[in-house]
Amino acid sequence: MSRARACAAIAALLLGTAHRVPAQSVTAWRDSTLALTARYSALRDSIGRADSTLAEAGRRGDLAMASTLPQRQFAARLLEDFAELRQRRFGEALPDDRGFRISVRTFESRSVFERFDGRDRNPGKVQLTGLSGSGRDVERYERVDRVYSILVQAYTEMMFESLPVTLRKWLEFRPPLEMEETNRRYVAMYSVATGVGRAERGCIDSHIADCAYVLRLRESTDSAPGGTYPPFVRADLLLFALDRGGDSAWIRFRNAGDVLPIEALAAASRLEPDSLILAWRRDILGLRPTEGVLDGRGLLLALGWGALFLAGALGVSKWV
Amino acid sequence: MLKAMIRLQWRAVWHIVAALTVAGLLLPLASVRTGWKGGLTNLPNFLTELQLWGLLYPALAALAGVALAAGIWSSDRRGHHIYALTLPIPRWRYVLLRYLAGLTLALPIVAAVWLGSVIASETLDLPAGLRIFPHALAAKFALALIVLFGFAFAIAASSSRALGIGVRFLALLVAVHLGVVMLYPKTNILWSLVTGLATWPGPFAALGGRWMLIDV
Numbered sequence: 001m002s003r004a005r006a007c008a009a010i011a012a013l014l015l016g017t018a019h020r021v022p023a024q025s026v027t028a029w030r031d032s033t034l035a036l037t038a039r040y041s042a043l044r045d046s047i048g049r050a051d052s053t054l055a056e057a058g059r060r061g062d063l064a065m066a067s068t069l070p071q072r073q074f075a076a077r078l079l080e081d082f083a084e085l086r087q088r089r090f091g092e093a094l095p096d097d098r099g100f101r102i103s104v105r106t107f108e109s110r111s112v113f114e115r116f117d118g119r120d121r122n123p124g125k126v127q128l129t130g131l132s133g134s135g136r137d138v139e140r141y142e143r144v145d146r147v148y149s150i151l152v153q154a155y156t157e158m159m160f161e162s163l164p165v166t167l168r169k170w171l172e173f174r175p176p177l178e179m180e181e182t183n184r185r186y187v188a189m190y191s192v193a194t195g196v197g198r199a200e201r202g203c204i205d206s207h208i209a210d211c212a213y214v215l216r217l218r219e220s221t222d223s224a225p226g227g228t229y230p231p232f233v234r235a236d237l238l239l240f241a242l243d244r245g246g247d248s249a250w251i252r253f254r255n256a257g258d259v260l261p262i263e264a265l266a267a268a269s270r271l272e273p274d275s276l277i278l279a280w281r282r283d284i285l286g287l288r289p290t291e292g293v294l295d296g297r298g299l300l301l302a303l304g305w306g307a308l309f310l311a312g313a314l315g316v317s318k319w320v
Numbered sequence: 321m322l323k324a325m326i327r328l329q330w331r332a333v334w335h336i337v338a339a340l341t342v343a344g345l346l347l348p349l350a351s352v353r354t355g356w357k358g359g360l361t362n363l364p365n366f367l368t369e370l371q372l373w374g375l376l377y378p379a380l381a382a383l384a385g386v387a388l389a390a391g392i393w394s395s396d397r398r399g400h401h402i403y404a405l406t407l408p409i410p411r412w413r414y415v416l417l418r419y420l421a422g423l424t425l426a427l428p429i430v431a432a433v434w435l436g437s438v439i440a441s442e443t444l445d446l447p448a449g450l451r452i453f454p455h456a457l458a459a460k461f462a463l464a465l466i467v468l469f470g471f472a473f474a475i476a477a478s479s480s481r482a483l484g485i486g487v488r489f490l491a492l493l494v495a496v497h498l499g500v501v502m503l504y505p506k507t508n509i510l511w512s513l514v515t516g517l518a519t520w521p522g523p524f525a526a527l528g529g530r531w532m533l534i535d536v
Contacts, residue, residue, distance in 0.1 A: 109505050193449055193536035194364040204449045293530045294456040294463070297520075302463035305523040309470030310419055314412050316478035319401040 054127055061092070062099075062131050068124040071106065074144070075126050082128065082151055089177060089242055090250040095158035099131030102154045106144040126151075149178040163254055170216060170261040175235040188236035189287040197226020203281065211277045217262040240280045241269035321409075325421040333391035337425050340384045344432035344461075347376055348454075348533055352440040363447070367534070374531030377433070377457070378464055381527070384429050385468030392422045393476035415477055422473060426465055434458030437533055444534070452534050464526040471523065 054066040057075035060083040067075035094100065108121045126147055138154045153174075160174035176184060195201065199220060202210030213220035214228045215237055242249040245268045253268035266273045330337075351373030355366040396404055404414050437454035446452070475483070497510040518524045 190364070190367070190536060194367055196363045196447075201447060201449075288536050289530070293453050293532055293535075294460045298460075298526060298529065299463060301521055302467050302526040305526075306463075306466040306470045309467070309474045309523070310416075313419065313470070313474035313477045314415050316474060316482040317411060317415050318482075319405065319411075319479050 054125060057126075062094070064129045066127045066129070068126075070122060071124040071126055071144070074147075078126065078148055078151065079128070081148060082155075085152060085177065086155065089175075089239070090159055091248045093159070093248075093250045093254065094130055094135075095155070095162045096135030098135035099129065100136040100138075100155070100158055101127065101129045101134075102138045102151055103127045103140070104147050104150050105139075105141045106147055108144050128155075152178040159250070164256075164258045166258045167253070167256075167261055167264055171234055171238065172231040173235070175239055176232070177239075185236065185284070185287055188233050189284050191230055191233050192281075192284050193288060195227070195229065197228075198222065199225035200227065200229070204285065206281070208274055208277055211281055212262070212273075215277065217260075217265075217273070217277070236284065237277075237280050238265065238268075240283060241265045241271075241276060244269040244271060244276070244279070246270075322417055322420060325417045326424050329392050329418070329421045329425060332395060333388060333425060336387045336391050337428060340380070340387065341428045341432040343380060344384075344429045345436040347373070347380060348433065348436035348440040348457075351376075351533065352444060356444060363450075367532075367536070370532060370534060374533070377461055377531045378527040380429075380433075381461055381464035382468050384426060385465055385470075386472040388422050388426060389469055389472035389476045392418055392425075392473070397476070418477070419470075419473060422469060423466070426469060430458060430462045430465060433461045441533060446534065450534055450536060453532065457531065457533050460526070460529075460531065467523060467526050 053068050055069060055072065057065045057067045057072045058079045059065070060079055063079060063083055063086075065075045065079035065082075104126045106124045106126060122144075124144070128151055136158050138158070140150050140154065142150045156174045156177050160168065160171065163171070179187075192200075193204065195203070195214065197214070199207075199210040199213045199222060203214050209218070209221070210225070212218040213222075213225055215234060216228050238253070242253070245252065249268040249270075252270075253264050256264035256267045262273045265276060269276050271279065351370055355369035355373065404411070407414060434454065437457050441452040441454050475486070478486070493513075494510070497508070500507050500509055516522050518528050
């Protein structure tokens with residue numbers, strides 16, 4: 001009985017409404033589907049990026065740092081260090097007009113016991129964002145004490161890739177900014193001082209044309225000039241030029257366009273090309289050790305400790 | 321008295337002195353000859369190899385210091401210091417004589433390092449820009465030897481009781497270090513201690529730094 005009643009109700013509904021419901025056009029369906037897909041993508045993107053475990057750790061200019069809760073203080077310090085380095089080397093320049101985002105999943109060193117269970121110790125996440133963060137996106141997984149180095153590496157890599165082709169070819173690799181500056185310059189100085197090619201020795205002897213050749217800035221007139229300096233040394237020249245150029249030096253270097261590297265370096269440093277090369281050469285060779293293997297301070301210290309040990313021997317030799 | 325002590329000690333350690341003198345003479349020569357294979361075309365590698373060979377100078381100084389100190393006191397330790405105690409001189413004077421005689425016996429080793437360095441550096445035709453340090457290297461070697469000899473001498477001269485206390489203290493330190501490392505992996509007491517001793521103004525700072533016979 002009830003079944004017959006239900007069938008009748010459905011039949012009445014269909015008969016009553018069929019002519020009043022217009023069929024939807026294909027275009028409307030397609031637009032609706034596209035809108036729904038776009039909204040879904042945005043939502044998924046938002047969930048993926050705006051990690052709910054992350055909280056803001058600090059802001060500085062156009063940079064923002066977020067991290068998981070236990071890493072917040074650490075992340076705030078990282079932001080300060082990173083912002084300082086970025087300001088010194090790149091000014092306000094960004095690798096992409098739409099900004100960037102560098103995410104690092106972190107873990108701490110594990111004790112002897114924890115190494116056996118294969119779990120991460122104090123896992124966390126640190127996320128550095130520039131502007132809206134919708135431009136370049138980099139993700140890494142690293143021990144917490146290496147996060148700063150990773151941030152610098154990733155950022156420098158992005159900045160390197162934003163350079164015109166000519167300058168990228170000249171540099172070959174991104175500048176190794178994650179290295180401690182004294183060490184980096186010391187390695188560069190050794191590369192320069194131990195160069196054995198004719199032009200390399202000529203550069204040490206103050207021949208500017210040889211320096212320009214070994215830095216791959218100009219061609220050599222010599223028929224057998226020998227080898228050129230490694231990319232590490234060219235990166236040192238770039239960083240020297242940026243230091244000399246001060247504010248916006250990187251922007252001037254990058255915006256010089258597809259010109260010769262020497263012109264871009266001159267624009268960055270605001271120096272004449274030859275003056276820049278001479279200043280750099282003087283600076284890098286000035287890092288050579290000025291003292292021999294022995295200094296007066298070490299001499300006094302060793303003699304002092306020698307005397308102290310003798311006094312100790314006199315004191316501890318009470319055999320009876 | 322000093323002459324007699326030197327003669328006495330020479331008889332005890334002459335073979336050690338002779339072996340270390342030969343090693344001291346050969347070390348600079350070997351470092352330069354093996355590294356100079358490629359001549360001027362291999363300068364960066366030459367300096368890198370020389371730097372690695374440089375690690376052997378403090379090692380030789382340590383070996384010489386410890387071997388001399390141990391050799392000097394070995395007869396006294398065997399005889400439970402009875403000979404020293406029967407001599408009609410105060411204990412401090414006896415220890416001082418032993419120390420000075422030991423330093424005198426170290427002189428040939430230092431002289432050998434100096435001579436080897438001079439010969440090694442003079443036989444090379446180095447390009448402009450490179451500098452040689454044969455005298456400074458020998459002086460640094462001498463200082464490292466003085467410090468390490470003094471340290472080993474103090475240990476070798478100490479009474480059994482003082483030595484026992486020292487060994488127990490060291491064992492306790494290692495045990496504490498192991499415990500701390502297991503609980504807090506970032507804290508390394510032993511490493512901090514070694515770093516403190518081997519850097520300015522620690523006693524073994526003379527062992528660190530550059531040991532380059534030839535440098536930029």
